[in-house]
Amino acid sequence: MKKIIGIDLGGTSVKMAIISHQGHIIEKWSMPTMTQNEGHKIVPSIIESIQQKIKERHEVVDDYIGIGMGSPGTILEDGSVKGAYNLNWVNPHPVKALFEKEIKLPFIIINDANSAALGELWQGAGKGCSDLVMLTLGTGVGGGIICQNRLIEGASGSAGEIGHITVDFTDKFPCSCGKYGCLEAIASAKGLNNLGRIIAKDYQGQSSLYQEFQASQSVEAEDLITAAKANDDFALKIFGSFSKYLGLACSYLANILNPQRIVIGGGISKAGEYLKEAIDKNFQEYVFQPIKDQTQISLAELGNDAGILGAAYLILVKESGKL
Ligand SMILES: [Zn+2]
Numbered sequence: 001m002k003k004i005i006g007i008d009l010g011g012t013s014v015k016m017a018i019i020s021h022q023g024h025i026i027e028k029w030s031m032p033t034m035t036q037n038e039g040h041k042i043v044p045s046i047i048e049s050i051q052q053k054i055k056e057r058h059e060v061v062d063d064y065i066g067i068g069m070g071s072p073g074t075i076l077e078d079g080s081v082k083g084a085y086n087l088n089w090v091n092p093h094p095v096k097a098l099f100e101k102e103i104k105l106p107f108i109i110i111n112d113a114n115s116a117a118l119g120e121l122w123q124g125a126g127k128g129c130s131d132l133v134m135l136t137l138g139t140g141v142g143g144g145i146i147c148q149n150r151l152i153e154g155a156s157g158s159a160g161e162i163g164h165i166t167v168d169f170t171d172k173f174p175c176s177c178g179k180y181g182c183l184e185a186i187a188s189a190k191g192l193n194n195l196g197r198i199i200a201k202d203y204q205g206q207s208s209l210y211q212e213f214q215a216s217q218s219v220e221a222e223d224l225i226t227a228a229k230a231n232d233d234f235a236l237k238i239f240g241s242f243s244k245y246l247g248l249a250c251s252y253l254a255n256i257l258n259p260q261r262i263v264i265g266g267g268i269s270k271a272g273e274y275l276k277e278a279i280d281k282n283f284q285e286y287v288f289q290p291i292k293d294q295t296q297i298s299l300a301e302l303g304n305d306a307g308i309l310g311a312a313y314l315i316l317v318k319e320s321g322k323l
Pocket residue numbers: 163164175176177178179182184185
């Protein structure tokens with residue numbers, strides 16, 4: 001049976017894997033992302049690494065169905081990537097064209113939040129679901145929407161920008177997109193710092209996390225969760241707001257899409273059940289009540305493998321004509 005190559009391109013590393021058509025990772029490897037010189041070496045270095053790997057395995061390109069890739073930024077119709085600022089690509093970068101010139105295999109590229117959603121649908125928390133929304137909580141907030149087994153990309157490829165849904169109207173939370181009050185400005189690593197800053201303003205209580213915050217002006221997700229679990233007052237206030245806004249955003253998603261699962265992934269989701277229960281409690285309160293029991297909040301299961309698996313899944317369904 002032919003295999004698939006999955007690539008997850010990130011700002012610091014590129015993860016690559018050889019995957020069976022059943023979703024089993026046969027071999028995976030990674031390398032640093034070469035973002036210097038406006039990122040011109042990124043794609044050639046990935047191509048070289050893949051050619052090398054195929055050679056090492058004593059295989060040929062014909063042993064593969066195709067290559068799927070998840071990338072930051074907006075994916076244009078011709079397979080170019082726009083707005084991937086963490087890769088230093090200033091202008092739209094012709095990723096698909098570069099690949100197809102060097103490796104004679106079908107190539108498909110999608111946004112990394114979408115590939116993570118597809119990965120969880122295929123092999124993770126969404127296995128067996130037809131409708132799934134994934135929220136990736138990391139430096140930012142990514143989103144991927146799958147309806148009736150189809151990835152929703154929208155008219156111009158920007159569907160699923162859940163991180164930029166406005167959830168707060170106080171103009172206190174500046175977002176990287178230029179707006180205020182986006183989910184990303186609250187429920188991401190950067191968002192935690194915003195919450196810390198705002199809650200610290202009139203904070204009067206006793207808290208060791210508050211003292212740490214005064215010194216560093218930043219809140220690390222891991223420290224926050226540890227302190228909240230130990231009933232630290234300042235931590236509970238931040239965590240309370242964080243999970244409230246996430247629960248609210250999930251209720252919007254459920255009301256519009258009624259997915260079987262809303263999957264929470266990304267670095268911050270390592271907080272596990274504690275985070276899931278807090279989001280779920282708020283979700284239950286805000287969601288349209290008839291949907292309450294039909295949409296389940298779940299934790300992602302695949303961690304860093306979601307992206308490579310999702311990218312591989314997309315090429316698999318596309319090449320087998322199921323999409
Ligand atoms: Zn925004």
